[in-house]
Amino acid sequence: MGDGIYVKGLRAWFGETLVLKGVDLTVAPNAVTAIIGPSGCGKSTFIRCVNRMHETVPGARVSGQVLLNSEDLYAPGVDPVQVRRRIGMVFQKANPFPTMSVFDNVAAGLRLAGVRRKSRLQEEVERALRHAALWDEVKDDLDKSGVSLSGGQQQRLCIARALAVDPQILLMDEPCSALDPIATAKIEELIHDLKKELTIAIVTHNMQQAARVSEWTGFFLLGELVEFGVTKEMFTTPGDKRTEDYITGRFG
Amino acid sequence: MAADSISGVGTADGLSLPPRAVSRGRSGLGDRVYRTLILASVWLVLLLAAGLVAALTWESWAAMRAFGLRFLVTSHWDPVAGEFGALPFIYGTLVSSLLALLIAVPLSLGAAIFLAELAPAWVRPPVAFLIEMLAAVPSVVYGLWGIFVLVPWLRDWVQPALGRSLGFLPLFQGPPYGIGMLAAGLILSIMIVPYITSVSREVLLAVPGSQREAALGLGATRWETTRIAVLRYGRSGLIGAILLGLGRALGETMAVTMVIGNRPEVSISLFAPGYTMASVLANEFTEATSDLYVSALVEIGLLLLVVTVLVNGLARLLVWSVGGPARGARG
Amino acid sequence: MSPVGRRLVSTAVSGLTASAALLVVCPLLLIFGFLLYQGVSAINVDFFLHLPKPVGEPGGGVANAIMGSLIMIGLAVSIGLPVGILGGVYLAESRDRRLPWVLRFVADVMNGVPSIVFGIFAYTVVVLPMRRFSAIAGGFALGLILIPIVLRTSEEMVRLVPSALREAGLGLGLPEWKVSLRIVIPAARAGIITGVMVAVARIAGETAPLLFTALGNRFWHQGLDQPIAALPLQIYAYAIAPYDDWHRQAWAGALVLITLVFLASLAARLATRGRIVAR
Numbered sequence: 001m002g003d004g005i006y007v008k009g010l011r012a013w014f015g016e017t018l019v020l021k022g023v024d025l026t027v028a029p030n031a032v033t034a035i036i037g038p039s040g041c042g043k044s045t046f047i048r049c050v051n052r053m054h055e056t057v058p059g060a061r062v063s064g065q066v067l068l069n070s071e072d073l074y075a076p077g078v079d080p081v082q083v084r085r086r087i088g089m090v091f092q093k094a095n096p097f098p099t100m101s102v103f104d105n106v107a108a109g110l111r112l113a114g115v116r117r118k119s120r121l122q123e124e125v126e127r128a129l130r131h132a133a134l135w136d137e138v139k140d141d142l143d144k145s146g147v148s149l150s151g152g153q154q155q156r157l158c159i160a161r162a163l164a165v166d167p168q169i170l171l172m173d174e175p176c177s178a179l180d181p182i183a184t185a186k187i188e189e190l191i192h193d194l195k196k197e198l199t200i201a202i203v204t205h206n207m208q209q210a211a212r213v214s215e216w217t218g219f220f221l222l223g224e225l226v227e228f229g230v231t232k233e234m235f236t237t238p239g240d241k242r243t244e245d246y247i248t249g250r251f252g
Numbered sequence: 253m254a255a256d257s258i259s260g261v262g263t264a265d266g267l268s269l270p271p272r273a274v275s276r277g278r279s280g281l282g283d284r285v286y287r288t289l290i291l292a293s294v295w296l297v298l299l300l301a302a303g304l305v306a307a308l309t310w311e312s313w314a315a316m317r318a319f320g321l322r323f324l325v326t327s328h329w330d331p332v333a334g335e336f337g338a339l340p341f342i343y344g345t346l347v348s349s350l351l352a353l354l355i356a357v358p359l360s361l362g363a364a365i366f367l368a369e370l371a372p373a374w375v376r377p378p379v380a381f382l383i384e385m386l387a388a389v390p391s392v393v394y395g396l397w398g399i400f401v402l403v404p405w406l407r408d409w410v411q412p413a414l415g416r417s418l419g420f421l422p423l424f425q426g427p428p429y430g431i432g433m434l435a436a437g438l439i440l441s442i443m444i445v446p447y448i449t450s451v452s453r454e455v456l457l458a459v460p461g462s463q464r465e466a467a468l469g470l471g472a473t474r475w476e477t478t479r480i481a482v483l484r485y486g487r488s489g490l491i492g493a494i495l496l497g498l499g500r501a502l503g504e505t506m507a508v509t510m511v512i513g514n515r516p517e518v519s520i521s522l523f524a525p526g527y528t529m530a531s532v533l534a535n536e537f538t539e540a541t542s543d544l545y546v547s548a549l550v551e552i553g554l555l556l557l558v559v560t561v562l563v564n565g566l567a568r569l570l571v572w573s574v575g576g577p578a579r580g581a582r583g
Numbered sequence: 584m585s586p587v588g589r590r591l592v593s594t595a596v597s598g599l600t601a602s603a604a605l606l607v608v609c610p611l612l613l614i615f616g617f618l619l620y621q622g623v624s625a626i627n628v629d630f631f632l633h634l635p636k637p638v639g640e641p642g643g644g645v646a647n648a649i650m651g652s653l654i655m656i657g658l659a660v661s662i663g664l665p666v667g668i669l670g671g672v673y674l675a676e677s678r679d680r681r682l683p684w685v686l687r688f689v690a691d692v693m694n695g696v697p698s699i700v701f702g703i704f705a706y707t708v709v710v711l712p713m714r715r716f717s718a719i720a721g722g723f724a725l726g727l728i729l730i731p732i733v734l735r736t737s738e739e740m741v742r743l744v745p746s747a748l749r750e751a752g753l754g755l756g757l758p759e760w761k762v763s764l765r766i767v768i769p770a771a772r773a774g775i776i777t778g779v780m781v782a783v784a785r786i787a788g789e790t791a792p793l794l795f796t797a798l799g800n801r802f803w804h805q806g807l808d809q810p811i812a813a814l815p816l817q818i819y820a821y822a823i824a825p826y827d828d829w830h831r832q833a834w835a836g837a838l839v840l841i842t843l844v845f846l847a848s849l850a851a852r853l854a855t856r857g858r859i860v861a862r
Contacts, residue, residue: 081586093462108467301692360607363604393840400617500695505698530697
């Protein structure tokens with residue numbers, strides 16, 4: 001059985017402003033869960049609460065539970081650094097380290113975890129790059145700077161970097177929003193392959209993308225989880241009127 | 253307003269205007285006068301800069317002709333005999349500046365990293381403010397404090413202790429005068445720390461947040477994030493900040509003159525008195541009796557100008573490579 | 584390294600850098616503390632109103648030095664201000680390709696030139712032809728330091744004025760020069776004044792360029808074409824002299840100088856707080 005995320009009563013603040021108003025949601029194991037909603041609905045905030053990135057912003061606060069299988073990631077004494085080691089993240093705009101080569105980018109997380117042996121690093125880097133469907137394109141250019149690749153390749157590089165440390169969950173925050181359709185298609189294909197071994201949550205503002213890649217979908221509006229269910233059903237017979245309005249394009 | 257000045261509305265960025273009809277009347281004249289005044293100011297500044305270089309070169313010509321490159325490598329400074337070798341001053345400037353860098357760089361970079369990355373939010377503004385105030389203290393005030401506080405401390409405590417413990421090194425030999433190269437290096441380091449710190453801090457702040465997020469997302473601690481995402485990214489800018497500090501140290505005059513001892517000798521020991529290019533200018537310019545003497549001094553000034561311009565130019569290039577050409581208004 | 588180990592390292596580094604920051608700030612407190620301690624005893628009304636007394640006679644003041652500094656700052660500002668501001672406006676508004684780049688480069692270079700070198704330039708260009716040291720020479724040297732500072736800060740401040748303001752003026756049919764002079768520059772006025780204050784605070788403390796231009800004077804100046812006293816010069820002269828009473832006056836003078844410089848810098852900072860600052 002794979003790993004799942006079980007969110008209970010999650011609230012999040014920026015300073016005094018409450019931006020997530022109590023969310024209960026499951027990110028099912030070995031499946032893709034899409035998080036959709038209009039701008040400002042809290043979907044990015046939600047996903048950043050899962051790997052405890054939200055609290056890195058000064059003044060930001062979280063309450064509630066986020067369970068990785070049976071462990072509460074927000075229990076007192078839990079080290080957020082370790083949480084982020086086990087839950088990988090890919091960001092909206094690809095952010096490879098420009099002063100590092102392709103190889104070093106992918107190896108960055110491994111080195112942080114203490115892996116020093118050259119041979120082990122080479123193995124893991126190749127494995128991660130293959131996993132991210134990037135190996136064939138860069139295998140002769142591993143020494144080139146991370147930013148010398150195209151936009152789509154850079155994003156796959158970031159995926160490889162996240163995969164290299166063997167996370168249990170992969171979070172993706174609008175990973176294709178800065179990419180052209182061809183690059184987007186490549187990444188969606190990649191997600192299809194990854195979900196066999198990994199549990200994925202993806203934030204997207206593109207409903208067609210959500211319909212294409214995910215098994216489950218959650219619709220957020222104004223900080224609340226309005227509806228959650230099987231993707232196919234939600235897009236054909238939404239239960240809540242607000243969901244229906246969003247999906248049919250009446251707003252957002 | 254003249255009737256035929258139909259101004260088009262500016263475009264969205266206000267940068268390009270539609271072609272005007274040949275302006276007649278008062279507004280055309282106004283524009284011409286304005287533009288003339290502005291251009292006059294621009295050219296005045298350029299002229300002054302060019303004049304600076306020209307005047308210095310002209311005045312130092314006699315010395316350059318008389319001594320050539322020997323000027324840079326001989327130590328004999330004898331105004332009476334008309335013999336001028338600038339090596340002690342060049343040596344003194346380099347050694348005091350390098351010593352200052354050695355002390356200042358780790359402290360400045362540490363403080364900059366603290367302020368930009370690791371400090372809690374409430375600490376940052378007051379500390380940054382204090383550091384800026386340090387940069388505003390006039391050189392002569394540093395020198396005053398140097399003479400009456402730093403030098404006695406060195407003479408009575410630090411130098412005897414260094415002499416006892418590390419005296420086998422030629423660096424720490426000789427009588428503990430207090431004044432000398434060590435004092436100059438120390439006071440210079442205090443003076444350049446605020447510059448290196450504030451420029452470094454700006455360089456670090458210019459690193460995009462997405463870089464930090466990438467590291468945090470991989471499960472890096474705060475220091476690891478700073479190390480792999482921020483410091484690496486801002487590397488060249490930090491080197492630029494250090495060079496800016498060097499540039500300041502090279503040209504610093506009053507504080508150094510007041511504590512270095514003003515003896516034109518080359519000596520390995522840090523306890524020995526020395527002399528810098530700026531100091532000899534400060535001390536001897538008004539006493540220069542012969543034309544050759546003045547010329548030799550001006551040549552030292554020219555040398556100082558060239559070196560500081562090169563160092564500062566390189567520094568600026570490096571700092572701009574991280575954040576863009578906006579920085580530098582405060583020098 | 585283990586996770587606990589990595590966390591310890593991170594905390595240790597935070598501690599180290601915090602110590603560095605503390606060490607960096609210490610000298611300021613030390614210096615100011617000493618100035619207060621040593622100099623406060625010599626400060627009284629006489630200090631500000633009287634001329635220096637001959638050696639051995641107690642009392643005396645720095646009135647002529649303060650006056651001299653003010654005069655030379657005035658000279659520097661009278662030429663430096665318009666040139667610097669106009670140059671800054673040019674840099675902010677010009678659409679030319681090369682000239683702005685050259686000017687900016689030159690101004691930045693000038694900002695890094697040691698002030699004593701400007702003193703040499705003033706010596707060759709003013710003192711030598713006039714065959715005497717003078718307030719004019721000193722003011723010229725200080726002006727050279729002032730111009731690039733005012734130039735760059737004016738540029739920054741004018742750039743901060745939103746282009747919408749300029750377009751509004753042009754859209755009303757105003758000629759370019761009126762838009763600049765009556766709309767854009769006044770909008771940047773506070774920032775420009777701030778920049779000038781910072782530059783004045785800087786030149787008020789300069790000693791080196793005055794050493795062989797203004798030279799110094801123990802009496803009231805006899806004219807702008809005569810040597811003239813200045814506060815930093817006086818402090819220097821007292822500091823390196825062998826008399827205790829003069830040392831005390833040096834401390835007092837330094838206290839006055841540093842207070843003025845701090846106040847000007849502080850006021851400048853407060854004035855730009857709450858503004859859109861590029862940093």
